Amino acid sequence: MNNESDDSLAMAASSVAGAPCLDSEIPGAVNLRDVGGIRAGGVGVRGGLLFRSGLTHQLEAEGLERLRARLGIRTVIDLRSDAELHQDGVAAFARHGIEHRRIAVYGVTAVTPGERRERFHQMARGEF
Numbered sequence: 001m002n003n004e005s006d007d008s009l010a011m012a013a014s015s016v017a018g019a020p021c022l023d024s025e026i027p028g029a030v031n032l033r034d035v036g037g038i039r040a041g042g043v044g045v046r047g048g049l050l051f052r053s054g055l056t057h058q059l060e061a062e063g064l065e066r067l068r069a070r071l072g073i074r075t076v077i078d079l080r081s082d083a084e085l086h087q088d089g090v091a092a093f094a095r096h097g098i099e100h101r102r103i104a105v106y107g108v109t110a111v112t113p114g115e116r117r118e119r120f121h122q123m124a125r126g127e128f
Contacts, residue, residue, distance in 0.1 A: 019033040019036075029053060048072065056076055057091050065096055068097050073098060075101060079104065082104060
């Protein structure tokens with residue numbers, strides 16, 4: 001890691017990896033975790049506010065209903081590339097009161113490793 005913000009991103013990633021996996025509560029979820037407790041900008045992220053998942057496109061009706069009802073999820077931000085989106089599609093979020101927003105981090109939008117790193121830093125600063 002070259003600088004303090006890279007160190008912060010690495011610490012945040014390890015914190016999420018240590019959070020309990022919620023897959024057993026949400027049918028079809030893959031590596032769904034609460035990001036609560038991670039330090040960002042000198043303060044901790046409140047539990048139950050932000051979640052991350054390895055995949056969401058395969059969630060079916062029951063899993064989507066539980067995301068909304070049990071976890072209170074209202075918006076999903078999809079970071080997949082154009083190719084991944086085309087290949088896998090999108091779950092029926094809107095039918096369950098969940099907004100699907102797309103901010104591609106890989107693929108056409110951010111081609112080089114440096115551009116990807118900058119995109120993550122912009123997201124961390126709230127510029128998206």
